[in-house]
Amino acid sequence: MFDFNFYTPTRVVFGRGAERKTGKLLRQAGARKVLVCYGGGSVIRSGLMDWIRSALKGEDIDYVELSGIVPNPRLSKVYEGIALGEKEGIDFLLAVGGGSVIDTAKAIGYGLANEGDVWDFYERTRKPAACLPLGVVLTIAASGSEMSNSSVITKDEGMYKRSCNTDLARPVFAVMDPALTVTLPAYQTASGCVDILMHTMERYFTNGGNMEITDALAEGLMRTVMRNALILRDHPDSYEARAEVMWAGSLSHNGLTGCGSDGGDFACHGLEHELGGMFDVTHGAGLAAIWGSWARYVYRDCRPRFYRFARRVMDIVGEGSEDAICMEGIEAMEAFFRSIHMPTDLQELGIEPTDEQLCRMAHLAAEAAGGSKGSAKVLHECDMLQIYRLAAEG
């Protein structure tokens, strides 16, 4: 068991109609001029933005809007938001959307609160000293950014993704109404469920410091997400299932399922971020496409955890060697991915990278990690390339 420092300052307002409390929450947080950030239009079509605007007006809070944030959000939009925020003198950010909108708002918050180029914080050549306060109205259960310390941005030039992780960017509040996620396309719902699973799996497959209480929380979370992902496949309108998945999404990435461990593995996330940067794929689907290849490549270096996962999460009950049980667990997870129409290799993901592109992604992933990444198995550039090649072969 490792010592840990668990910091989760976000006030969560959860349930039906929670978005109606946004105005009051902004008032309580002392917001005077707000930059409201949102994406490509789902929040307009659903009428949510009308609610938000009237909530702001109702509390007499001044605001400006920044729209058009795309999935795998771009640095150019961050710069646009920083320029707008400076011009308008904003003192608070409100993200209405999913991970891409929240991460953009976090980046704008860093840009407004610090001198110099915000990208330095993502390249990790400098550390931010502050971030403007941020609130969230969540519309998709997936990234966990509504409570996480992380912001992931893609640089337009070269199309590569980098993250900046500091407690400064943890949102002040997160408004979560599961009913808002009913309009999601099935692919986004399923991708979100994979991302939620993966945030806990990245923390679960480690070679250090696992705690019984953390394992119990993690295993319960994974089982709950899988069960409810299947319910949502067949009954996308189920409020109960939407709620289970939404709350799991926040708990999966606010640090709770990593307490006492060595910080987790996160190699799949590193590998996926390069896929997202280069091919603009949906993050959760990209994770599903890479996970099986990663797991086969690393499980012998992390047998006790893969064995436990097979028995306690995937319900593998038969006899067999330890390796055979580990493999059955991996195959069962891939079968689950397929059952919710998620890909298990790059072809199923819809991309066919050349070997040159695989080499470039491995190089970038290793570079972003500072040379190596992983706890289940420490991966270097050559290992990353092998995993990409396995995923490309299918």
Ligand code: NZQ
């Ligand atoms: O742009 P709009 O029109 O809103 O459409 C979005 C977008 O196309 C749509 N959508 C969202 N809510 C909807 C909806 N459509 C209908 N009804 C709704 N209620 O869904 C699409 C995806 O949105 P996005 O925000 O990209 O999804 P997600 O929350 O999965 O975020 C993905 C991004 O988060 C990053 C990923 O790398 C990716 O860039 N991550 C951020 C993390 C963090 N900050 O902690 C951790 C994650 O591991 C992840 O890396």
Ligand code: ZN
């Ligand atoms: Zn993720």
